[in-house]
Amino acid sequence: MTFNFIGNYSVIISLFLSFAIFFRTIFRLKNLNELIKIDLKKLIFFQFFFILVSFICLLILFINSEFSNITVYYNSHTTKPFFYKVSGLWGNHEGSLLLWLLILTFINFLYFSRSYNRPTKERLLTVIFQQIIIFGFTAFLIFTSNPFNEIFPSPKEGLGLNPILQDPLLAIHPPILYLGYVSTSIIFSSGLSSLVMGNVNSNWAFHIKKWILCSWIFLTGGILLGSIWAYYELGWGGFWFWDPVENISLMPWISLTALLHCVLVLEKRSSLGSWSIILCISTFTLSVCGTFLVRSGILNSVHTFANDPERGLYILIFLFFIIFLSLVLYFFYEDKLNFSNKSFGLITKESHILINNWFLMYFLSVILIGTIYPIFLEVISNQRISVGPPFFNKLIIPFLIPFLIFMSLGPNLGWLSSKKIEKKIILLTFFIINLFLSFFILKIIGKVKLLTLLLLAANFYLFFTTVKDFLKKGYKNFSQTVSHFGFSLLILSIILNAIFSKEIIANLKVGEGLSFENNQIIFKKIETSSGPNFEKIVGVFIIKDKKKIDTKFMPEVRIYNQPEVITSEAFIKTSIFKDRFLVINPVKDKTYFNVRYQEKPLMVWIWISTILIMIGGCINFLRNEK
Amino acid sequence: MYGKKVKLRLTFLIVLILSLGLTIYLVLVSLKENVVYFLSPTEIKALSELKKDKIRIGGMVKKNSINVNNDKIIFVITDFKNEINVTYSGLVPNLFQENKGVVAEGFLKDKNYFKAVKILAKHDENYMPPELSNQKGDK
Numbered sequence A: 001m002t003f004n005f006i007g008n009y010s011v012i013i014s015l016f017l018s019f020a021i022f023f024r025t026i027f028r029l030k031n032l033n034e035l036i037k038i039d040l041k042k043l044i045f046f047q048f049f050f051i052l053v054s055f056i057c058l059l060i061l062f063i064n065s066e067f068s069n070i071t072v073y074y075n076s077h078t079t080k081p082f083f084y085k086v087s088g089l090w091g092n093h094e095g096s097l098l099l100w101l102l103i104l105t106f107i108n109f110l111y112f113s114r115s116y117n118r119p120t121k122e123r124l125l126t127v128i129f130q131q132i133i134i135f136g137f138t139a140f141l142i143f144t145s146n147p148f149n150e151i152f153p154s155p156k157e158g159l160g161l162n163p164i165l166q167d168p169l170l171a172i173h174p175p176i177l178y179l180g181y182v183s184t185s186i187i188f189s190s191g192l193s194s195l196v197m198g199n200v201n202s203n204w205a206f207h208i209k210k211w212i213l214c215s216w217i218f219l220t221g222g223i224l225l226g227s228i229w230a231y232y233e234l235g236w237g238g239f240w241f242w243d244p245v246e247n248i249s250l251m252p253w254i255s256l257t258a259l260l261h262c263v264l265v266l267e268k269r270s271s272l273g274s275w276s277i278i279l280c281i282s283t284f285t286l287s288v289c290g291t292f293l294v295r296s297g298i299l300n301s302v303h304t305f306a307n308d309p310e311r312g313l314y315i316l317i318f319l320f321f322i323i324f325l326s327l328v329l330y331f332f333y334e335d336k337l338n339f340s341n342k343s344f345g346l347i348t349k350e351s352h353i354l355i356n357n358w359f360l361m362y363f364l365s366v367i368l369i370g371t372i373y374p375i376f377l378e379v380i381s382n383q384r385i386s387v388g389p390p391f392f393n394k395l396i397i398p399f400l401i402p403f404l405i406f407m408s409l410g411p412n413l414g415w416l417s418s419k420k421i422e423k424k425i426i427l428l429t430f431f432i433i434n435l436f437l438s439f440f441i442l443k444i445i446g447k448v449k450l451l452t453l454l455l456l457a458a459n460f461y462l463f464f465t466t467v468k469d470f471l472k473k474g475y476k477n478f479s480q481t482v483s484h485f486g487f488s489l490l491i492l493s494i495i496l497n498a499i500f501s502k503e504i505i506a507n508l509k510v511g512e513g514l515s516f517e518n519n520q521i522i523f524k525k526i527e528t529s530s531g532p533n534f535e536k537i538v539g540v541f542i543i544k545d546k547k548k549i550d551t552k553f554m555p556e557v558r559i560y561n562q563p564e565v566i567t568s569e570a571f572i573k574t575s576i577f578k579d580r581f582l583v584i585n586p587v588k589d590k591t592y593f594n595v596r597y598q599e600k601p602l603m604v605w606i607w608i609s610t611i612l613i614m615i616g617g618c619i620n621f622l623r624n625e626k
Numbered sequence B: 001m002y003g004k005k006v007k008l009r010l011t012f013l014i015v016l017i018l019s020l021g022l023t024i025y026l027v028l029v030s031l032k033e034n035v036v037y038f039l040s041p042t043e044i045k046a047l048s049e050l051k052k053d054k055i056r057i058g059g060m061v062k063k064n065s066i067n068v069n070n071d072k073i074i075f076v077i078t079d080f081k082n083e084i085n086v087t088y089s090g091l092v093p094n095l096f097q098e099n100k101g102v103v104a105e106g107f108l109k110d111k112n113y114f115k116a117v118k119i120l121a122k123h124d125e126n127y128m129p130p131e132l133s134n135q136k137g138d139k
Helices: A002-030 A036-062 A070-073 A082-090 A092-113 A120-144 A166-197 A201-235 A244-270 A272-294 A307-338 A348-382 A391-411 A419-443 A450-472 A476-501 A601-623 B004-034 B042-043 B130-136
Strands: A386-387 A500-509 A514-515 A519-530 A534-544 A551-554 A558-562 A564-568 A571-574 A577-588 A593-601 B036-041 B055-061 B072-076 B083-088 B102-108 B113-121
Touching: A002 A092, A002 A120, A036 A070, A036 A092, A036 A120, A070 A272, A070 A386, A070 A476, A082 A092, A082 A166, A082 A419, A092 A120, A092 A166, A120 A166, A120 A307, A120 B036, A166 A201, A166 A272, A166 A307, A201 A244, A201 A348, A201 A558, A201 A601, A244 A272, A244 A391, A244 B042, A272 A307, A272 A348, A272 B055, A307 B042, A348 B004, A391 A419, A391 A450, A391 A476, A419 A450, A476 A593, A476 A601, A500 A514, A519 A593, A534 A577, A534 A593, A551 A571, A551 A577, A558 A577, A577 A601, B004 B036, B036 B042, B042 B055, B042 B083, B055 B083, B083 B102
Parallel strands: B036 B055, B083 B113
Antiparallel strands: A386 B036, A500 A593, A514 A519, A519 A534, A534 A551, A534 A558, A558 A564, A571 A577, A577 A593, B055 B072, B055 B102, B072 B083, B102 B113
């Protein structure tokens, strides 16, 4: 009751603070000589503080299971474990928006207290742009999705959290992903203000690189967590489904990756400035666009908490406003970006970065079209379609080949121009060796296809050049070596995983068995027991492999009491070489079980390589590499 | 003569336009090939000719219609006006139950018989294919 009150008014206070900061900053911009630095910082801190207060209030409401609050009523239950009571806060639309706002105000405060070395005017402008964003989201929270609405009389029991979200990985997935999404707002604001000030230079690039890296690391981590979760919870045994919600997180990531490389060129060579600004704008726009598509209920998925057209409309208007604002600013101030226009040769580092930027933009547009085309078609012609993995695979995989080659060549070239002919010959022979290597590997497997061959060769090329770079250059450019190595490892694991995955699906009764390749799968029995808020049925399976070694597999089916939902918990035996994956599902009256057994080679390497990519980013962030 | 800079810009522009055109062409062609249409049993009854492509059918799993044996699941999808028989062998999602919404992807054999290759998981227990939600109310 009281917490509802405090929480509600804290948000409203911070909305007013948003106004105050906005006008205070404009006033400061006009009277730059006046020394009132302290009060602005205080205001920004209080804005963060009040959002924090309301966040804590909602947290207490969730922990105490106070069902007089509508958000708690819809998303919590007394029997839910403590951990999931906490994560239930952001397992719904209203709460997750409050989390978004909390991170947004925190990052804003962090930016302001960490950017003293930037020109005052640029800082103030950044604060203004940030306030527009904060204001937009706070108003959105208050008017369309207030988490502090009450119901009277207050119910005794809540409706519970969607059980599929009751998972440790998915509990931390939203905060991590949001950190990534929300940090892009600083990149956006700072990009726009330096554009207005005509400050787009290598100094700015050095400054913004930290923020880009920070956002990029969290975004990568968030996507990774979501992907691992989908692997073991949804029972499909894959790590990426080209589902619209996945695509939406991948799009800002691609844009951010392109920006990260562009900013390097800007820092070293003072060119590609206006392209960097466009990427700054597009990254943030894609993040908000993702929020719009996910929250509006246009895409049906686990992330869609409510189908409320009003919310969708609000975000859409906000999105258009942001795009309009940034485009207007871009066209008015674009001529301020006067670079020396040093043209550069084709065989240089910067040209390779630019070429790969184009490839990234191509991947981005393919994903964008594949994701939103069905929505448009439905609006225009009322036909409902879906665009599946074949579309994305067909359009993306072939272009990975040149992408990987440029990725391996780029770091070996110099800035400005490379004139060492002998080096080129070495690089070429190296590629041919890799081509033969891949050919032999595929020949042994017996699956020689031109596309796989080239892809594998290009990938080995990247793999070995990064290893060579490390041996030759040591810890110079270490972060880049680690990330690129991680990327090649990722592609390699994905290729081998796709080639070697095996599976069998059957419906079995207790006591029945089936054979699969050289394995013998026997369904021994089922055991029932109960967890904190669910009943579980454990299927006991024995799998004999070709060496006659028995392995016990115990996949579960959980029947949650509130809401009444069945989920499967896959049983996964992970080893360095392969994952063995067994999942069951009751089909009818629990007599027959739908059993799926999979062998997925190198699964664990997909996660490890993604972590390596992240570690590369972290190293750069910590080492301040030039 | 034009300066070197103009020439460079022109080449850049031409390459840009060419690659953009190529992208659009590739995307459109693959879209045409890889799109899956979504139909209800009633819409299938109204088809003038059978579609050979892969389609998706949305509806409810009819009560008491699921039949299972070792390698097949047979059931009926209904939209309360028309229904269609479905056979399927493969993985079923958690929420595949009688009287619940379902989306099946596969090929039409005739207007009463559908061979599914995939049954789609819906994460939401209240999920209902759009054409049914009007009839039964959303929640």
